[in-house]
Amino acid sequence: MQEDKQMGTPPVVTYLTRVSMQMECDDHRQGKLKRETKIDPQIIREIGKRQKEHADRIAGMMDVLKEKGFSFEAAPGVVYAYSNTVEAFEAKQLLLSAGFQDREFQIVLEYTRGWGML
């Protein structure tokens, strides 16, 4: 059983903070490139540029989170960052203060009871 270093007793709860970052940028997801779109090479270059900027933003968020000890996992179309030492509100403050926007990430916080109570 994990010991709470500050209190010297088992913690009442433990937690897992998960930050998910979608690899697809918003423009693409919202259907900018549709079948009926008049397509030309410039549009594709712009999409590529936006995708690169988006990927750079994700890498930037990963850098920020990595400094705080987050571990990473990739799934199709999404990068997950996990921590059980940085709380969700701290992770959010960290990302916002580094210049990222709320819409660029999604945070899921899962608590687990520390011992078998009720």
Added chain:
Amino acid sequence: MAGAPQSSLPFVKRDDTWAIIIALSLTVGITFTFLYGGYDFFKSLAVSVPSWSNDFGKVTTALGKNPMGLFNLFAFFIITFSIGAKVMGYNVKRFLVGFTALYILSVLITILGSNQFMKTYQLETPLLALVFGMLVSNTVKLPAWFQEALRTEFYVKTGIILMGATLPFTIIMKAGPLAMLQATIVSAITFFTIFMVATRVFKMDPRFGATLGAGGSVCGVSGAIAVGGACRAEKEHVSIAISMVVIFAVIMIAILPIAAKQLGMEPGPAGAWIGTSEFADAAGFAAAEQYNSMVNLPAGDDRAVKTFTLMKVVGRDMFVGLWALMAAILSVTVWEVKTAVQAERIDYGEVWRRFPKFVIGFFVASIFTTLVVASLDPKTGAAFSKDALGTIKTLRGWTFTWTFLSIGFTTRFRELTSFGWKPLLAFLIGVLINVPLGYYLSNVVFIDYWLSVK
């Protein structure tokens, strides 16, 4: 990752899954062997202890009639629980030793709790198990091997699914909507009372207020964890909310059955009241079983436990995901003062992720046995209900005894998080509204419904 939450674990590693597997296998096994032969083994598991006073011989005679019963009961559950324990990653060696000790204690507590002298002091099996567990765990450091077997959630979920097998689906369909209505009225009023007192009067963080409110209204520790996670409450907030729930849940196990008896409540409304006003499933089952024992209902009459289950599991537990979603939306929009376009995306999967999956097993078990009874001729159906479902009821009783012992052994007050008077007062005000309101709805407004549950 260490300490990974249940909802992020693979399906086979969750205690919900193993509770479903064990309880449904037991239900199906009992049903098929009852109908097609080979029922003797399962019948032998139905070990029950009669009431006794100075005639201990009555107990030995009853147990002697089923000489392999206690061994078979132990063997069945230690094998099935250990398989689950192995897959879920518990320390199986410790679990084996710990469960053996827990089982022996449960037999002793059941025998002692069946004694008339103990009953005079309201120390029937549920309360006795709880009190004994708390006395020991708050005075002695429990060995690690024993702690490994204190799986309150695992045992209570198994018991709830077995409860489903004995609860006709027709009753769930009939009383379920009313349970949802009553639970929603009480949960909503209690939640907003705690939330408003916490945030408006005591100026506490809204996330803290919501977590406290969920703990005091939705479904205890599970509610606090779900809503606390959804609104990104701090660990300290959730720890305090859980500490509140634990303290008040234990107090309510003692108070609600006595109050229900003193107020002359019938079993149906009493169970509904406990289901409305207790904070946690396991504690509520302890209170409902305690009430059953205190009013000396005839063997097999478990109306209070049935109405408790309808109210708590069907009326309250199922909706924890919706409460969590509501908290998540409020958190990223209202509390962070952002428009829907600016705000962080909401994960609507929250509703399913937080849904207590063992409830599915509860419904499946109920539907299965209801269909079986409906498909049999009246005579065989009656025999099945009395004998096969009687065995399931007895086994459910044992899983609850392990639950009550586990509650006692894991309720270590020194390990609860210390808290100030503000959260205590906010929670207490919620309790003071919840309990009378639950009584009024159960015993006055909807009394006819709860009396009709047989």
